[in-house]
Amino acid sequence: MDELGARAAALVARYPRHARLRRVGTSRAGSPLLLLSVGHGSRQVLVVGGPHANEPVGGATALRLAERAVADPRLTEGADATWNLLLCVDPDGLRRNEGWLTGPYTLGRYARNFFRPGFLEQPEWLPDGPDRATLPETRTLLALQDELRPFLQCSLHGVDVGGGFVELTHELPGLAQRISHTAARLGIPRELGAYDTLYWPDLGPAVYRIPPPRRGDLTAAITEAAVDSTWCHPRRHGTVTAVVEAPMWGVAAVADDSPPVDRDGVLRTVSRTLRHDTRRLRRVLARLRPHLAAVPEAAHLLAPVDDYLLVCPRLADEWDPDTDDRTDRSLPPMNTSHLVALRLAGRRLSLRTAGLLHQLVTRTGGDPAGVLAELDRLVDEGCADYRDGCGAHWIPVGRQVEYQTRVVLAAFELAGRRAAAGARSGESGRGSEAAVPMHRD
Numbered sequence: 500m501d502e503l504g505a506r507a508a509a510l511v512a513r514y515p516r517h518a519r520l521r522r523v524g525t526s527r528a529g530s531p532l533l534l535l536s537v538g539h540g541s542r543q544v545l546v547v548g549g550p551h552a553n554e555p556v557g558g559a560t561a562l563r564l565a566e567r568a569v570a571d572p573r574l575t576e577g578a579d580a581t582w583n584l585l586l587c588v589d590p591d592g593l594r595r596n597e598g599w600l601t602g603p604y605t606l607g608r609y610a611r612n613f614f615r616p617g618f619l620e621q622p623e624w625l626p627d628g629p630d631r632a633t634l635p636e637t638r639t640l641l642a643l644q645d646e647l648r649p650f651l652q653c654s655l656h657g658v659d660v661g662g663g664f665v666e667l668t669h670e671l672p673g674l675a676q677r678i679s680h681t682a683a684r685l686g687i688p689r690e691l692g693a694y695d696t697l698y699w700p701d702l703g704p705a706v707y708r709i710p711p712p713r714r715g716d717l718t719a720a721i722t723e724a725a726v727d728s729t730w731c732h733p734r735r736h737g738t739v740t741a742v743v744e745a746p747m748w749g750v751a752a753v754a755d756d757s758p759p760v761d762r763d764g765v766l767r768t769v770s771r772t773l774r775h776d777t778r779r780l781r782r783v784l785a786r787l788r789p790h791l792a793a794v795p796e797a798a799h800l801l802a803p804v805d806d807y808l809l810v811c812p813r814l815a816d817e818w819d820p821d822t823d824d825r826t827d828r829s830l831p832p833m834n835t836s837h838l839v840a841l842r843l844a845g846r847r848l849s850l851r852t853a854g855l856l857h858q859l860v861t862r863t864g865g866d867p868a869g870v871l872a873e874l875d876r877l878v879d880e881g882c883a884d885y886r887d888g889c890g891a892h893w894i895p896v897g898r899q900v901e902y903q904t905r906v907v908l909a910a911f912e913l914a915g916r917r918a919a920a921g922a923r924s925g926e927s928g929r930g931s932e933a934a935v936p937m938h939r940d
Contacts, residue, residue: 503548503558503586507535507565514569523585524639530590532639535561537568537582538575542918543647544911545738546584547640547654547729550623552592553615555600556745557655559896560903561586567904574908578915583647588622588636595799604893606748606882609659610854617802623654625712625727640729648736651914653907654729658746660891661843662690662753663902664705665910666742668730671917674741675703677909687746687894687902690753692837694844697830704756709740739917741910745903748891750843755835763820765838766830769845770819776849777811779877783856784808786868794862800855807852814845843889846881853877 504520511518517537524532546564548557561584568574568582575582587593598612618624622636632638644652658664663682665674682689682705689705696707712727730740759765784804791797816822818830818841857874860866885891 503562504531504533506562507533507586510535510562510565510569517569517575518565523643524635526589526591526636527634528591530594532588532590532636533586534643535565535584535586537565537584538580540575540579540581542578542580542915543649544580544582545643545647545649545652546582546907547588547623547652548585549587549589549593550654551615551621551656552589553596553613553659554655554657555593555596556657556747556896556899556903558587558593559900560655560745560907563900563904564907567908574911578911580911580915583643583649585640585643588640589616592616604747606660606885606891607878609747610850610878610882611857613851613854614800614858615803615851616799618806620802623729625729625732628727629732637729641732644729644733644736644738649733649738650918651911652730652733652738652740653910654740654742655903655907656742656744657899658690658744659847660746660748660885660889661693661750661840662688662705662746663906664690664693664696664707664744665906666696666699666707666709666730666744667702668709668734668738668740669917670702670708671706671739671741671910671913673913674909675706677913678705678906681902681905681909685898685902685905686749687898688749688751688754690744690746690836690840691756692753692834692840693744694840697837697840709742737918737921739910739914741907741914743903743906743910745899745906746894747899748885749894750839750885750889750891752839752889753836753843755839757835759833759835759838762833762838765842766818766820769838769842770815770822773811773815773818773845773849776845776877777808777815779873780849780852780856781808783868783870783873786870787856787859790863790867791859794859796862797859800859804852804855807848811848814848818845839889843885846884849877850881853881 507520511520520533520535522531523534546561548561565584592614595614599609622634622640625632629641691704699710700708702708709730712731730742853874860871
């Protein structure tokens with residue numbers, strides 16, 4: 500996090516006429532929330548780095564975008580645009596991932612040092628609406644959106660294991676083709692059946708439409724990502740939001756849109772594995788809890804653990820074709836990429852929970868509950884499934900950054916055309932699009 504600020508300050512020192520850096524807020528732990536701005540145009544772009552603590556690529560992408568904007572006047576004066584880059588909206592969470600950020604980049608090192616706050620502590624989510632947002636990071640982001648009224652907002656996310664995809668609040672015709680070209684050039688698999696967007700409308704291969712927010716319980720909010728968020732808040736300003744997902748470990752099969760050979764068999768296996776791992780994790784947590792009173796970080800680490808263990812049974816039932824405990828929605832038509840995505844998602848939940856519990860054990864100063872060996876087995880099994888069963892391979896950081904940068908620049912160009920077309924037709928774009936029904940409704 501400190502390196503991001505230092506590199507941004509160095510860029511401003513080199514190009515003081517074009518770039519400036521200001522503190523726009525303060526995190527819960529007192530870290531500065533820094534906004535790097537390039538250009539002096541009237542049309543604003545807002546780029547949000549680090550919305551999830553375990554997804555560091557966005558900060559590097561924000562700096563790359565700033566360098567491109569400084570070097571290419573077509574992105575600033577030529578487009579009458581100013582680029583506003585929030586380097587990291589969750590610096591406290593990012594610091595808690597420093598155990599794996601220095602490398603070597605292995606799945607085991609990542610899992611044992613993974614951190615992501617509980618759902619209610621993630622800056623982009625607004626489970627109680629914008630007026631009741633309590634996190635200072637969230638309030639800072641909302642204030643920036645209302646100050647800048649950007650025609651484009653890009654939220655820079657990372658997929659730990661899988662492929663790249665984009666989620667949009669408004670359609671940008673041509674973006675899917677741009678993503679296809681960029682992904683092919685850089686060797687990035689496109690995720691054609693992303694777990695996050697399982698019930699969302701497709702706007703093209705690896706491009707999905709963000710549904711309108713709706714009320715629901717915490718379990719639904721975590722698993723469906725349809726809760727109100729800072730992605731949707733600036734719609735009142737006519738803002739197009741693009742959530743740009745770039746993978747750290749790629750899996751080629753997420754790009755396989757062929758019909759599945761045995762849909763129900765795969766779903767049974769995924770559900771059974773998730774239930775089995777959940778039972779193991781709950782037994783570990785029950786043994787570990789009495790020893791956590793003296794662990795300062797226990798509350799931060801237990802919040803996401805409790806979230807994951809809350810949603811795992813619901814998802815296992817939802818994915819199981821044989822369960823009698825059906826939820827209020829049925830699975831959509833699925834291709835091979837969807838099944839691969841669900842396999843990855845089930846393992847992801849188990850691995851994250853095991854990794855967080857592993858950290859709790861190490862912070863007790865030993866293994867008073869006698870659970871470390873079981874947690875190591877869970878982590879090793881999950882990593883082996885990713886590596887050997889799914890073919891997960893590390894994508895160098897430079898390629899992750901370049902992929903995300905090119906996708907953002909494509910969205911910038913297409914959103915600019917969309918805004919210009921709206922201006923010519925006399926439409927402001929504010930609130931002009933009807934809500935898109937969700938498949939699950």
